[in-house]
Each structure stands twice: as C-alpha cells, then as structure tokens.
Amino acid sequence: MALTRLGLNQAINLATNTTGTLPVANGGTGLSSGFVNGVANPGKIGQVVSTARSNDTFTSSDSLVASGHIATLTPSATSSKILIILGMANAYINSGNKDMRVNFYSSIGGASYSNIISAGQVRDTVRTGFGGNHYLYSPNTTSAVAIQTYISRLHNGTGTVYYHNSYTDTFTNLTLMEVLA
Amino acid sequence: MTYMDKFWKALFTLKADVQVSGSGEILTEEDFNNLDWVVGVAEDGQTAITSKTNPHSEITWTLLKAEMDKL
Numbered sequence: 001m002a003l004t005r006l007g008l009n010q011a012i013n014l015a016t017n018t019t020g021t022l023p024v025a026n027g028g029t030g031l032s033s034g035f036v037n038g039v040a041n042p043g044k045i046g047q048v049v050s051t052a053r054s055n056d057t058f059t060s061s062d063s064l065v066a067s068g069h070i071a072t073l074t075p076s077a078t079s080s081k082i083l084i085i086l087g088m089a090n091a092y093i094n095s096g097n098k099d100m101r102v103n104f105y106s107s108i109g110g111a112s113y114s115n116i117i118s119a120g121q122v123r124d125t126v127r128t129g130f131g132g133n134h135y136l137y138s139p140n141t142t143s144a145v146a147i148q149t150y151i152s153r154l155h156n157g158t159g160t161v162y163y164h165n166s167y168t169d170t171f172t173n174l175t176l177m178e179v180l181a
Numbered sequence: 182m183t184y185m186d187k188f189w190k191a192l193f194t195l196k197a198d199v200q201v202s203g204s205g206e207i208l209t210e211e212d213f214n215n216l217d218w219v220v221g222v223a224e225d226g227q228t229a230i231t232s233k234t235n236p237h238s239e240i241t242w243t244l245l246k247a248e249m250d251k252l
Contacts, residue, residue, distance in 0.1 A: 053204075055204050055205045055206075056185060056204060056205055056206060057203075057204040058185075058202065058203060058204070059200075059201070059202035059203075060189075060198065060199065060200050060201055060202070061200040061201070061202055061219045061229050061231075062200060062219075063200075063219065063222045063223075063227055063228060063229035064227050064228050064229055065202040065217060065219065065229045065231055066202075066217075066231075067202075067204075068204055094186075094189065113228075114225075115225065115227065115228065150228070151202075152227075152229070158193070158197070158198045159189075160189050167183075
C-alpha cells in the first residue's frame with residue numbers, strides 16, 4: 001500500500017483514495033479479506049443466552065447433584081466454541097464445616113449430562129461466596145448443548161451448602177456465548 | 182433461625198446427615214415430594230444418583246413438619 005504524507009488538517013477518504021487492501025478503518029465493514037489470515041469473522045460472538053437463578057438451591061450431598069440451573073445453546077457450526085460464564089451471587093455454606101464444589105456438566109442433543117470440568121469451590125471459612133468462573137468449551141456439534149451446574153459438599157463434615165441463597169434477593173447467572181471459529 | 186434452618190435441623194434430627202438436594206423453600210408436602218434424594222453414586226464416582234422417591238421411611242412430611250414446629 002502506498003503511503004502519502006498528509007498536511008495539517010488534511011483528510012483522506014479511506015474508501016476511495018487508497019490502493020491495496022485496507023480492510024477495516026473508520027467504521028468500515030470489509031472483514032472479508034486481509035483481516036486475520038483471511039478469516040471473515042474471527043472470534044465473533046454468534047449468540048448469547050443467559051439464565052438466572054434466584055431461589056434457594058441447596059444440597060447435603062457428597063456427590064454431585066444437578067442444580068437445575070441450565071442454559072442451552074445450539075451452535076451454528078461444529079467448529080464453534082461455547083464460552084461458559086458462571087457468576088455466583090450468594091453461595092452459602094450453611095454448616096460451617098463443609099466446602100462446596102461446583103462443576104459444569106453438559107448434555108448434547110438431549111443425552112444424559114456428563115461432567116466437563118470443575119468450576120471451583122466455595123470454602124467453609126468464607127461461609128458466603130460471591131464469585132464464579134468461566135470455561136471455553138468445544139462441544140464439536142450443531143446439536144443443542146445444555147450446560148448445567150452440578151453441586152455437592154466437599155471434604156469431611158456434615159450440613160448443607162447453597163449454590164444460591166435467596167436471602168439477599170440476588171441472582172446467580174449462567175451465560176453461554178457461541179464463539180465462532 | 183430462618184425457615185430453611187428449621188427445615189435442615191428437623192431433617193437431620195429425623196436422620197442425621199441424610200443427603201438430599203432441591204430448590205426453593207420447602208413449605209408444603211408438594212415441595213417435600215419434589216426433593217431429590219441421593220440413592221447412590223454413578224460409575225464416574227462423583228455424580229449422584231437421585232430419586233424423587235424418598236427412600237427413608239423415618240422421614241415423612243408429617244414427621245418433618247412436627248419437628249419443625251418444635252423449633
């Protein structure tokens with residue numbers, strides 16, 4: 001591309017007064033070539049879904065149980081990834097002597113849920129938790145992908161753990177973003 | 182003591198450390214019947230097998246409510 005030195009207060013029309021490829025400038029939309037290795041839509045977000053949980057969600061189980069908090073997205077291509085984002089507003093360790101673990105599970109095309117990854121823990125010493133985690137998931141499908149959080153107590157002790165405690169009128173949000181290849 | 186604190190205290194009085202999960206406040210027998218009771222562990226060793234059918238004969242809605250009313 002040729003470069004021209006501009007004088008003070010001179011402007012150049014990027015749409016008409018350039019040679020070579022200048023794909024995106026000044027609000028342009030020419031992403032079809034010369035952008036990132038010629039990929040037309042690199043890293044674009046295809047769709048976003050989000051579900052909120054506001055009621056008490058609890059367990060006294062030592063093994064992982066379904067929380068019932070589910071978000072579902074159908075990828076437009078098998079190459080798409082799904083960015084899973086969990087924002088926990090008010091987790092709660094009721095007994096004070098048990099931690100809580102939270103895992104991401106997926107169900108593809110209506111199949112049974114299976115574990116993806118451990119999202120994290122809320123520790124008993126904290127008692128109440130405000131936090132979360134995210135995970136970039138590659139389901140390699142164009143079937144509906146349902147993501148559900150599973151929860152359980154962790155480590156020795158007794159009592160109950162709350163994935164969400166409604167006491168403070170807050171929302172725990174589970175968000176899925178389709179990241180196009 | 183909150184309502185759910187009473188629920189847990191009464192539940193564990195009837196059966197210590199029984200494993201169950203659910204959502205919302207357990208205000209009615211219908212809510213109670215919607216709880217998920219842990220009845221086993223799946224082959225992966227970490228996922229619970231649950232049932233809507235309460236497997237614990239010592240825990241009923243009537244007994245649970247009576248214990249809660251004592252608190």
